[in-house]
Amino acid sequence: MKREFPHISRTERIILDLLVHDEELYGLQIVERSNGLVKRGTVYVTLGRMQEKGYVESRTEPPVPGAIGLPRRLYRPTAYGAAVLKAWTRMATALARLRPARGLS
């Protein structure tokens, strides 16, 4: 059976990292907490893609009496997403260690 190697982009990594630490966040909160690393124009598209990949799951916020408009969506990492992030972090650290030091002969 062919199994695809899970790919995770830089933005996805940042979002997953934030979600792993903060449990549940709105799209807007992710943008605010990323200190400009995640742009508001791309956060919803990235979150949608991450949901398709199974890295995050979402639920709408509980209805507030008298509130108008659409309910906001809260995102949290799945166990699979957290595992992928952990594996990627470990792999990146291992690869960084293998890199030869510059300027030495």
Next chain:
Amino acid sequence: MNRGWLLHALARWLCSPQRCANVLEPAIADLQHDSNRLAGYRAFWISLVDSLAHDVCERDSRALFGQAAAAFLAMIAMSAAVEAAVMRSPLRAAVHAVPYLYWYALASSATLVWIVPLAIAPALLYGRRRAPHAAGVAGLCAAAAGVFLSLAASGWIAPAIERAGIVRQHEAFEAATNKRFQTVPLEVDLDRMSTAKSLPSLIKGALAPPAHRFPGYPNYVAPEDRYSHEAHWMDLKLRLLLLVASVLSGVVGLRARSLAWTVRERS
């Protein structure tokens, strides 16, 4: 009415339900709860463009394009076959004999001029029926393609066929008479014939003053040129009408089924 309801309606109309729920509704919800409106609107539009680009490439959308194109081509082929059978056979004389039918005015490009705009609606309906889960943007793209095709057919392709026919007739006449008879020069004939002009040339001809073709008589306008200006305007109006017809056909193709559903639900 709360902020963003129009954006929500637009997203629901254009995008697939899944992408609307996962990408655009969260963007609208955050926009409704945030004080920074400009950033919220910007985020929505960026997300919408991305979602539309993805939805157009989805399998359901591709199925709609394929089915609509197949139906469109089948209708055009059928109409062209009927046109060829009628216009290039002894039946043509019979058609000319019927008053008020005006088939003679359609010359040899009736399918391109009349059937292309009218075929958009049934082709779209068929495509949407065969691919019911395609996003709204796919239907919109297919309708836009139909309108552009209709514009190209009536504005450039059909006149080119007419022009080729006139040139062929001229050459056939000259070959048959061995140039013993002096006829109107081909350039003048083509300049007078509004149906043989592409859209830009037709607009130019409609706006230009009547042609003075005799250098020795600067104020003289030939009788054949006197009504050429009006003929150009009439043809221009006809082509605009065809463009409007193609847009209406596209709207019918996009909306007909939902209208039918609404009527059925009410009854």
